[in-house]
Amino acid sequence: MTTVTADPAPPTPPSGRSARPSRLRRSWEKHWYAWAMVLPVVIVLAVLIFYPLVRGIWISLTNLTEANQAAEICTRSITGGEVCAENPNKWEFIGLDNYVNVLSGNVGDFWQWTAITLIWTLGCVVFHYGLGLGLAVMLNRPMWGRGLYRVLLVLPWAVPAFVSAFAWKFIFNERFGLANSLLTSLGIDPVDWFANQWTSLFTAIVTNIWLGVPFMMVALLGGMQTIPGELYEAAEIDGASAWQRFRNITLPGLRPVSMTVILLGTIWTFNMFPIIFLVTEGQPAGETEILVTGAFRAAFEGIRNYSLASTYGVLILSILLVFSMFYRRALRKQGEVW
Amino acid sequence: MRRTARGIAVLASATLALSVAACGGEEKAAEEQPAVDPASLTAELTWWDTSDPKNEGPAFQELIAKFNQTYPNVKINHQSVPFGEAQNKFKTAAQAKTGAPDILRAEVAWVPEFASLGHLYALDGSELLADESDFLETPLASNKYDGKTYGVPQVTDSLALMYNKELLSQAGISAPPKTWAELKTAAQTIKEKTDAEGVYLNPAGYFLLPFMYGEGGDLVDAANKKIVINSEQNAAGLAIAKDLIDSGAAAKPSANDAYGTMMTLFKEKKVAMIINGPWEVNNVKQAPDFGGLENLGIAPVPGGSVKAGGPVGGHNYVIWSGMPQEKVDAAVAFVKFMSSAESQAFLSEKLGLLPTRTSAYDLDAVKNNATVAAFQPVVEAGVGRPWIPEAGQFFGPLDQMATEVLIQNKDPKAALDTVAKKYKAEVVPSYEN
Amino acid sequence: MSQLTTPAAATPAAAVPVASARTVKRPGRSRRSPAKSLLLHGTLILASLIALGPIVWVLLSSFKPGYAVQSSDMSLVKDPTLANYSYVLFDTNFPKWLLNSVIVAAFTMLIGIFFSATTGYAVSRFNFPGRRPLMMTFLITQMFPAAILIVPIYTIMARFGLINTLPALIIAYLTIAVPFCAWMLKGYFDSIPTSLDEAAALDGCGPFAIFWRVVLPLARPAIAVTAFYTFLTAWGEVMYASAFIQTDNKFTLAYGLQQFVPQFNPQWEYLTAAAVLVTVPAGVVFMIAQRHLVSGLTAGGTKG
CATH class of the missing domain: 3.40.190.10 (Periplasmic binding protein-like II)
Structure with missing residues (x-):
């Protein structure tokens, strides 16, 4: 897969700048079929993503909640008839107030959530990649039982994420869970997993690592198979140690795959909703909430503050955009076209 | 698959009805005979039950089966909804005007909230509140908002x-x-x-x-x-x-x-x-x-x-304002049946729950119930909530x-x-x- | 099982180095010292146990009665029973949830692929004005947190009366599926040599005919992989399913299973049984298809 050039599209003839009035028509004649081919997706993206996105940004500039959503509140009587009264506090445009409140910490725990999200993302991705790489290296050698190991190690990926979340929550139950009973049988005191922010986050990270490592492992294993064996042979002849071969051949050879899976893994983990939502439920006292679950709870629990949830959403998106910009720049510097 | 469960419940209650009939339960049914022929009421109602599906749910299903003996053409879709989620689910659905249940078992504190958002039918003037004075004062009070009554007490409780x-x-x-x-x-x-x-x-x-x-x-x-x-x-x-x-x-x-x-x-x-x-x-x-x-x-x-x-805790029956008007009669009949003194006594007997009607406490099933007797002083000492x-x-x-x-x-x-x-x-x- | 093919039977170009890699002798078993061998196998066995452990534990628990599943006295097997399974299958709407999940995932998959196939092709082959922004859009939309879309989509759905319907979920999932499919398919199409297109063009085929008659047949495996991925994503989605669906005949599995373990008195015995029932069929299909999955994804990624 690395053999194909990065940009197989034939270069456009430099028709552009000095064009005449008919440029548009020529462009149309030349490209109409390409545009026709992408049209369905452009429409879908516009309707399903950009319209809601714009709406979301707009909502974040209002004070919309469930209570002030309706212009008038109507009460139906069981004997028939309906009385409507104007909603005394209708929603209104409030400018950047939501952002000010969120960023200054007046409302919600944005900064705490952000910190937890970053720790969560970093922790998960580092372990995903590290363990995935380690296992891939081991599995990449010929040995007895390799196929069996591979199947067993891939198993967690076959389990839907929400099922894994339940399974681990079950295991980490403080009184009746397998984890504490194993600890006890080893003579270690049982741990009150969800009583402490860090042990609680630990349970979530363990869950996510468990279900995410197989993907990394298989991806990296696939990447290793594309590294030409001659390189290893030559290195061996030169007397390179196993570690040197790993550092100088395997790692560079894995770069394209690694870059992609790390980027994807980061984005996926950042936005990973079910694990935190189902395993820790934000316990203790909301201290393991991440941005995505916090935004969800703002919108669909309590007073259902839609505008606040949208504000979180916009902020989350901004963080991700900044991250990918830096990532892209870093890649560019190293000569990858992306 | 609920149907299977209901099938079993119907069977169970059919045998139950037979034994009740032998004890003279029949008389009461005759007394209550509504003016309209109950069989002429046809509707399908969804009821969200927030009680524990394992411990309390079966008793409610038996009650539904009893209800269907009088009203054979009112189909009740009994859906167990986890108590911790029901409040949010109901609001999400009612707000969107689709997917909300016709009838909900609402915790006492939810009723004024739902009413203030316009999600509930005001029940004033209906048969349900005809004998309003029979309800215990505190549980009934939780159904009032802005001068109107939006629910009927199901059970009352306290810690x-x-x-x-x-x-x-x-x-x-x-x-x-x-x-x-x-x-x-x-x-x-x-x-x-x-x-x-x-x-x-x-x-x-x-x-x-x-x-x-x-x-x-x-x-x-x-x-x-x-x-x-x-x-x-x-x-x-x-x-x-x-x-x-x-x-x-x-x-x-x-x-x-x-x-x-x-x-x-x-x-x-x-x-x-x-x-x-x-x-x-x-x-x-x-x-x-x-x-x-x-x-x-x-x-x-x-x-x-x-x-x-x-x-003071407990639960009330409320009716979603998005329910079409033509289902009102059926819904009223159902809530009336479920909140009747006899039904409350049945729940006391089965589950040890406390009735909300004064008249229910005169029925033998309640009077002689040790659990109810033990909880009665508890509830009387209960502190009212705003x-x-x-x-x-x-x-x-x-x-x-x-x-x-x-x-x-x-x-x-x-x-x-x-x-x-x-x-x-x-x-x-x-x-x- | 141990022989790895790179996915994409649709990557003829990539097949060459793979093949050579496989035939090359690497430092093998013969040269490994016993200590190293022990360490290697020990690590792999430990990892396998960790991978397997939770699954086995859930499986074992699903055969215990309720009082033994959540109990202070832990045991591997206690009073084994199939009652949990029969409850889940016959006394709850579980079969309906399964069906709903299949419907939602299948429609998301079909619609997603249908919309994005030509786009993936056009972006892969033609350099038209708007191509680069479009590709950037695909990438950026991958990172769109559902958190920002969920509220506006909820209000829009509410306006059209779609809340608590399966189409609401399908539409919500398309926001993830469409850019994802387009992105992945583009990667696959890149790996199909353009010489084929050119040959067909010389024969007088128009771009649509080339796509339909030449490229699409070649890309069938790639489309299958992309489709499967989309299916999996929709199958396991929790957030929209928790927010948009209210009645228990419309739940998908991801939300339905939560019903077994509510805040008060969770019934782990039913949850574990349901978890096994969900995982077994999904797992079997997955194990068959998994070797093709990642390679497709990274193929798309490296050239995104």
Whole structure:
């Protein structure tokens, strides 16, 4: 897969700048079929993503909640008839107030959530990649039982994420869970997993690592198979140690795959909703909430503050955009076209 | 697949009906004969039942089957909805005007909230409130908002001290503790003399109310529009609860799944005392090792320095305002049947739940019910809650506070100040701090 | 099982180095010292146990009665029973949830692929004005947190009366599926040599005919992989399913299973049984298809 050039599209003839009035028509004649081919997706993206996105940004500039959503509140009587009264506090445009409140910490725990999200993302991705790489290296050698190991190690990926979340929550139950009973049988005191922010986050990270490592492992294993064996042979002849071969051949050879899976893994983990939502439920006292679950709870629990949830959403998106910009720049510097 | 379950329930209730008929239940049915022919009512109604699907659900299904004997053409889709989610689910659906149930079993604090959002039918002038005076005053009050009545009480309840008689007598304790101080000593004695732990406290806002009420505290002062959650009284009450855990008298509660843990430990006889309500009686009764109702002791919650009392709780039947008008007759008939004195007596007998009608307490099934008798003083001592629309939102911040104080060892007063701040910012902005 | 093919039977170009890599002798078993061998196998066995452990534990628990599933006395097997399974299958709406999940995932998959196939092709082959922004859009939309879309989509759905319907979920999932499919398919199409297109063009085929008659047949495996991925994503989605669906005959599995373990009195015995029932069929299909999955994804990624 690395053999194909990065940009197989034939270069456009430099028709552009000095064009005449008919440029548009020529462009149309030349490209109409390409545009026709992408049209369905452009429409879908516009309707399903950009319209809601714009709406979301707009909502974040209002004070919309469930209570002030309706212009008038109507009460139906069981004997028939309906009385409507104007909603005394209708929603209104409030400018950047939501952002000010969120960023200054007046409302919600944005900064705490952000910190937890970053720790969560970093922790998960580092372990995903590290363990995935380690296992891939081991599995990449010929040995007895390799196929069996591979199947067993891939198993967690076959389990839907929400099922894994339940399974681990079950295991980490403080009184009746397998984890504490194993600890006890080893003579270690049982741990009150969800009583402490860090042990609680630990349970979530363990869950996510468990279900995410197989993907990394298989991806990296696939990447290793594309590294030409001659390189290893030559290195061996030169007397390179196993570690040197790993550092100088395997790692560079894995770069394209690694870059992609790390980027994807980061984005996926950042936005990973079910694990935190189902395993820790934000316990203790909301201290393991991440941005995505916090935004969800703002919108669909309590007073259902839609505008606040949208504000979180916009902020989350901004963080991700900044991250990918830096990532892209870093890649560019190293000569990858992306 | 519910259909299968209902099929079984129909069978079960058919046999039940036969035996009831033999006892003269038939007469009552005749008495109640409505003016219209019940069989002419045709409708399909969805009912969201927030009771525990395993412990309480089957009894409600039996009631539905009974209802269908009189109203064969009103189909009831009985859907169990987890109590913890129902409030949000209902609002999501009602707001969107699709997917909400025709009838909901709503917790007492939810009714004013839903009513204020326009999600409920006002029931004034309907048959349901024809004998309004028969309902107990407090449960009925929770259905009123802005001069109208939006629901019919289903059950009433309050928190009580539930204890394992065997364990208490093993520890040489003859009577259940009456104050928190006595509870602490009793719990420590039990811990010493038996294999069980003394008491398990559920670290949730609702379950800490007896501690706060005991010292004379409350959440808000609705009459004067004041937030009083961060009062010294409440802090003192929480300090008592915290001391129970710190001193080892109470088991260290879990931050996740604490309620389930509490019930499992109690049923396994690993914990001698819990603070809980009548809705768990059937659960305890069915536990294989517990020893049934004979071993279950029920006493009023222990008192603090001011008084002893738990929050008045319970559930009401409400009708979604998005339900089409033509289903009204069927819905009214169903709610009327479910909230009738006979149905309430049936639930008392089956589950030990407390009726909300004065007349129900005169029926034999209720009069002679030991569980009801034990809970009656508990409910009478119950402390009323402010029935304002915002009351449904009091418990989110309170639960967080409970975890902070009981599990994370934070200072009660500081934790309560945070709650007060949240109430002011999100729940009751018009109130004074 | 141990022989790895790179996915994409649709990557003829990539097949060459793979083949050579496989035939090359690497430092093998013969040269490994016993200690190293022990360490290697020990690590792999430990990892396998960790991978397997939770699954086995859930499986074992699903055969215990309720009082033994959540109990202070832990045991591997206690009073084994099939009652949990029969409850889940016959006394709850579980079969309906399964069906709903299949419907939602299948429609998301079909619609997603249908919309994005030509786009993936056009972006891969033609350099038209708007191509680069479009590709950037695909990438950026991958990172769109559902958190920002969920509220506006909820209000829009509410306006059209779609809340609590399966189409609401399908539409919500398309926001993830469409850019994802387009992105992945583009990667696959890149790996199909353009010489084929050119040859067909010389024969007088128009761009649509080339796509339909030449490229699409070649890309069938790639489309299958992309489709499967989309299916999996929709199958396991929790957030929209929790927010948009209210009645229990419309739940998908991801939300329905939560019903077994509510805040009060969770019934782990039913949850574990349901979890096994969900995982077994999904797992079997997955194990068959998994070797093709990642390679497709990274193929798309490296050239995105």
